[in-house]
Amino acid sequence: MIKADNISKSFEGIPILNKISTVFEKGKTNLIIGQSGSGKTVFLKCLLGLLETDSGKILFEDKPLKKMNIKERSVLRQEMGMVFQGSALFDSMTVEENIMFPMQMFTKKNDAEIREQANVVIKRVNLINANNKLPDEISGGMKKRVAIARAIVMNPKYLFCDEPNSGLDPKTAILIDNLIQEITDEYNITTVINTHDMNSVMEIGEKIIFLLEGKKAWEGSKYEIFNTDNEAVTNFVYSSNLFKKVREVYLKK
Amino acid sequence: MIQSVFGKFTKWKILKQLILKDVDTLIIGSMGIVSFISFFVGGVVSIQTALNLENPLLPKNLIGFATRQSVILEFAPTFISIIMAGKVGSYITSSIGTMRVTEQIDALEIMGINTYNYLIFPKIVSLLLYPLVICVSMFLGVFGGYIACVYGGFSTSADFIEGVQMDFVPFHVGYAFIKTIFFAFVLATIPSYHGYYMNGGALDVGKASTVSFVWTSVVIILLNYLITQLLLT
Secondary structure, three states: OEEEEEEEEEEOOEEEEEEEEEEEOOOOEEEEEEOOOOOHHHHHHHHHOOOOOOEEEEEEOOEEOOOOOHHHHHHHHHOEEEEOOOOOOOOOOOHHHHHHHHHHHHOOOOHHHHHHHHHHHHHHOOOOOOOOOOHHHOOHHHHHHHHHHHHHOOOOOEEEEEOOOOOOOHHHHHHHHHHHHHHHHHHOOEEEEEEOOHHHHHHHOOEEEEEEOOEEEEEEOOOHHHHOOOHHHHHHHOOOHHHHHHHHHHHHO | OHHHHOOOOOOHHHHHHHHHHHHHHHHHHHHHHHHHHHHHHHHHHHHHHHHHOOOOOOOOHHHHHHHHHHHHHHHHHHHHHHHHHHHHHHHHHHHHHHHHHOOHHHHHHHOOOOHHHHHHHHHHHHHHHHHHHHHHHHHHHHHHHHHHHHHOOOOOHHHHHHHHHOOOOHHHHHHHHHHHHHHHHHHHHHHHHHHHOOOOOHHHHHHHHHHHHHHHHHHHHHHHHHHHHHHHO
């Protein structure tokens, strides 16, 4: 479980996050949604410890991130997996080497054991015939799968995803969403996803936090989002005619 | 930054591979261009010296002497370092900068890796072999001078070799290598700094490489002046 307690962050006097409090629950896919510039990425970076907050606390299993020393933070980071928007694969390494890398860095296993474990994860994310390919030689969807495989290879407690299906076709995007949800259930991890993809919201939003101009404007689940009368949320989520109609049908039922 | 570079160390097995890779890219990969430039600039120094020795009372062995002094004292350590600031420095800035803009550095940090040590330390260690590049440059510079002078008909082989051996001060070579060690550190750290702390996109990687080249060159020239003042006067 990750708890954010009154988080505020500003850059050069401009407030980006304003007293955000929420809880990201274990075994659930927690979504942070909001328009571009609403502070989603900054919030995610604060949770990851890549940015220091101006005020407020971030607690991992009730342990404040700010009070952790370098060693404790290092241990915590080994329990985190992150899927970046652009995948952030190491471009000088093959797919298999990318996935083996965290284990080579932090475990005492020999190369054969590491390779075996990497291949288990490669199978889990359905990557076929890509072990020896470089990131440049694979598609966007495959890159995301490699990034997910690299993020889960160390059996993390926390999985963070920054817009995991941006730039993907709708079918691949849903496959990636479902893969993340399956992994969350299977490994019982706390997953936090940053997205503005409404398909993801409807598909895997077990808990949703809506940010508006750096403030938490709404919190609920994918079921509650249909019934909400929060204007900011409905304007954002049901901005397309298709989703408006979906909502109407749902509410009629 | 420097303190963090020598902070939490990356696993030796990984670090060793990174160092060897950087030795290959930064040192061995630079040998070709350094050899080419040194050979021809050595030749030009020798020809220019010969053309300026019009007075028949001046001995011809001065050509070898002047070539040796120019190459060992200034050309090899300092000007090759400026060229390396362009070649190696730009490579370091752009490779680290690209990792920054593609979030690869963030990915390393989230894994709990000391990114300063992982990215910069291998470059500092591999550039400890930089004096070897300068050694090759010194040899080829003088050799290029010899070829240009003897085969260009400016002096005899014996005169040139006599000039190269004349009034040789071994400390001058030591001075050149002391400078080189300092320059190697500058070549590894300033470009790394500009790559590591850059912001923006692909265009900014190019800008950072240019700024890094300018600053590396400025620092090398200033250090050259300071070290020369301290060691030779």
